[in-house]
Amino acid sequence: MPKRAHILICAGAACISAGEESFKSALEKELKNANIFEEVKIIETGCFGTCDLGPVMVIYPEGIFYIHLKPQDAKDIVQEHLLKGRIVERLLVKEVELKKPLPNINELPFFKNQVRIALRNVGFIDPLNIEEYIARDGYSALGKVLTEMKPEEVIDEIKKSGLRGRGGAGFPTGLKWELGRKAKGDEKYIICNADEGDPGAFMDRSILEGDPHSVIEGMLIGAYAIGAKKGFIYIRAEYPLAIKRLTYALEQAKSYGLLGENILGTDFSFDIEIRIGAGAFVCGEETALIASVEGKRGMPRPRPPFPVNSGLWGKPTVINNVETWANIPEIILKGANWFSSLGTEKSKGTKVFALAGKINMTGLIEVPMGITLKEIVYDIGGGIPGGKKFKAVQIGGPAGGCIPAEYLDTPVDYESITSLGAIMGSGGLIVMDEDNCMVDVAKFFLSFTQDESCGKCVPCRVGTKRMLEILDKITDGKGEMRDLEELEELAKVVRNTSLCGLGKGAPNPVLTTLRYFRDEYIAHIRDKKCPAKVCTKLIHYEVIREECKKCSICFRNCPVGAIFKDYDGTYVIDQEKCTKCGICFQVCPFKAIKKE
Amino acid sequence: MAVKLKISEYAKNEIEKILEKFSGVQGSLIMILHAVQEKFGFLPKEVLELISEELKVPLSEIYGIATFYSYFRLEPQGKHVIRLCMGTACYVKGAADLLTALEQMGLKEGKVSEDGYFSLDLVRCIGACSMAPALMIDEEVYGKLTPNNLKKLLEDFRKENP
Incomplete structure (x- = not known):
């Protein structure tokens, strides 16, 4: 029986934290009360991406997008939308400037400006149902590779696509695979x-x-290309939901003959x-991994030896991150030319950002490479809340850097971001805003x-410690001007001499803030003031006597x-x-x- | 030599089961420690000694691994565990103020409160960036916190979960 409607509810971690489960059970109850439970299909999907609006859902065929759902909203959705065909306006996104509600999910600027490759199915399918993945061309890239392509052809296609590692460093994926394929070893991982x-x-x-x-x-295709029989997914323990779904997906793939011996009837x-x-x-x-x-x-x-030659248990090993792997099937299906038509000269395709x-x-979000930071922050991200002033965007995580307002027109690609002293990183x-120091x-x-x-x-272990001590000194109001030079010098030594990426990248946040926000450092050192009023040692609180209503709330x-209470009943803060x-x-x- | 402490039959059996499950799996020590911690809530010294004996791996090596990774705990936790998110998104939205507030309530990072009710862990990003600043009490996430509503949250939590 065809369904009256399909309801996709976001079951990403943020929406779950915001109460998705209780809303879903309320919705099911209302559907049963209205006797249309059988006519509506509810699908819990992965993250829509609109985490601020959660819990969220979309009702198809119309594509109406409802936000901030609470259990008590379920009744209106069933009675008004599903039974009477009237959109529940109060649950729609309101466009900030025009103040007009935007009912359709595709009209939202947040979605309109995105191009989704790695996230192509996230938020559209039930992650616990392999059939839904297959219905969206899932595993057909694997079929194509196993039946129509030689491993070398697969590698050529990935090389031609220009895909670079999405974990942060941006090493060309196809080249890594080629090195892995050529590496000598009886076993590869x-x-x-x-x-x-x-x-x-x-x-x-x-x-x-x-x-x-x-x-x-993606991993299956990579394994076929380099000739590996065994793969590992190394995942954080802090992600229990991802581990659960991944474990489930692996079992499903096994039961469908997509993992294990003789996949799809071939000798792979x-x-x-x-x-x-x-x-x-x-x-x-x-x-380290x-x-x-x-x-x-x-x-x-x-390194060397690099993992492609001597990795896991000394065997040739190809490591790519999650987003890189998720791109692979789509490149195989749609072709390297399609993929490389997106993005800039040296950075092809798209990038996912949180x-x-x-x-x-x-x-x-997922955006084509080459989009500017401004477009991301303002057009997709909707700008800064509370009318505050934009100060910086931090890109690349702890090894990345802070980019100030004057560089917001920088296109997002590996080289441009690096030239500013930050790194593309994995996508944070x-x-x-102005309140951040x-x-x-x-x-x-x-x-x-x-x-x-x-x-x-040593550079990483001791160097970062010494740098941190200098920063502590500055934020405690005990800094001297020569600390800045020392900090810069130390930062360069740590960057140039550390063993791995962690140490090499650790000075970046310090170096970029010194480069773009030097006045703030100087204000801390020379004026003993924290302009953003964050560093506690440099601020103080005082009661404005004329404004004090003697209510004693602060005192209590x-x-x-x-x-303490002063002679006239107003309150005073003992600074000591x-x-x-x-x-x-x-x-x-x-x-x-007042805070100063 | 350290004094050998007694370990219950039940615990011994459980550990045997875990070790059996992972026997033959290459490089499984971290997975074993995960399984043990899941069972006992932390990694008691006596258990590590037992694993060392059974696997013929020096205790120093196991201890080295257990202390290298922040996820493993060598001490028991409080009845309820608060995990304060210190991820970047929470930090820029005031997680440090929450930590100050928790400290004023007598909680310390990595420690159990005097009455054993709460223990406090600082964690990196629990993925609730849209609700920043946020923390978890056991498995539940609480977001958009301020020092004030945090105080109330913990008071209410104590009342609801005596």
Whole structure:
């Protein structure tokens, strides 16, 4: 029986956290009450990408997009939309400027400006149903490769497409495969790097949760091309939902004869095993990752030999990240020429980004290479909330850099981003506004890398520590001007002499903020002021006597008893006792406390 | 030599089962530790000693792995675990203020509160960037927090889960 409607509900992690499950059960109940449960098909999909609006859903055939759903909205959706055919206007996205509701999912600027290759199925199919993946041409690229193409032809096609590693470094994928194919060894391995450690990045997780088969198919094609029989997916333990869906997808693929012995009746055999990480950022580095798959401490080693020649258990190993693998089937199906028609001269195709921070539309997007940062932040991301001023966008995670407003017209491609001192990275884009202190941001990233340094090489282990001490000194108001030179010098040594990418990239947030926001450092050092009012040692709170209504809320909330009543009944902060926690500032209903 | 502590028959059996499941799997030590931690909530010293004996792997090597990875814990946790997200998105939206607030409530990173009710872990990105700043209490995510509503959240949580 044809269905009255198909309802796609986003079951990405953000929507689940926002209450997707309780909404879904309310919707099912209302459908049953209205006696149309059998006529409507509900599909829980992967992440739509509009994480800020969650929980969200789309009703097809019309493509009506509803947001911020609560269990009590289920009744209106069933009674009004599904039974009477009237759109529930209050649940639609309102376009910010025109204030007019946008009912159709394809009209939203957020979706309109995207090109989805790696995310082609994420948010459209039920990730737990292999049939839905197959219905969208899933596994036909594998069929094509196994029956019509020689391994060398596959490699040529990937080389021609211009695909570069999406994990961050941008090494040409086809070339890596060719080296893997040519490497001598009785056994070869394929690894999928799903150790997405950058804080604030969730691209790979969304692909694994929303379309796990695309990664499995990509790995199968890669295995055929280089001649591997065994593959591993190394995934973070912090991603339980992705692990669950991936495990399920692997079993499904096995039962369909798409993994295991004699795949699709050919003599090609391949199997995939999951290995779970245990919380070490450095394991995103390929040699460290290999050590971890082997069950050891995840410490990197010098290269060469590169993993393509001597990787897992000393055998030739090709490692690509999740997004790279997800691109492969589509390139095989639509051809290298189609793929290379997207993007710029040296960076082809698309890139997935996780947009977060001070931006209206936090979420997951996929855009063609060459799009400008401005288009991402304003056209797709909807700009900065609360009328605040844009300050910087941090790209590339802890090894990346902060790009200021004057470079917002920079096209997103590997070379342009690198020329600004940042890196493309795996796709985390964190937007910062005027309330963020760039010295503090640099300190945040450096304390992250310092903490995650494995300790094997001296520049990274000791160098990042010394750099962090200098930053601490500056934010404590004890900085001297010569600290800046020392910081720069140290940063260069750490960058040039560290063993692996973690240490080499660790100074980037410091170097870029020094390059673009030097005045902020100088304000901290010379004026002993934090312009963004973030660094606690450099700010102080005071009661504005004229504004104080003597309500005593600050007095009652101060956790350290630093507020006392003055002779006239107004309150005063004892600066000696004050720990600058800011609670008084937040609780004062009359804005009678100033922060300087 | 360290004094040998007793380990219950039940625990011993469970560990044997885990080891059996992974026997023959190349490089399975991390997976074994995952399974043990899932079972016991942390990695007790006695258990690590047992694994060392059974697998004929030096205890130092196992300890090296257990301490290298932040996911493994050598101490038990509180009754309820707070995981404060220190990912970039949460940080730029004020996660540091939340940490200060939690510390003022007597919680310390990596430690169990005096009454054993809460323990606090700082984690990197729980993927709830759209709800930043966020934290998890056990498996539940709470977002868009301020020091004020956080205080209320924990008070309410205690009332609802005595």
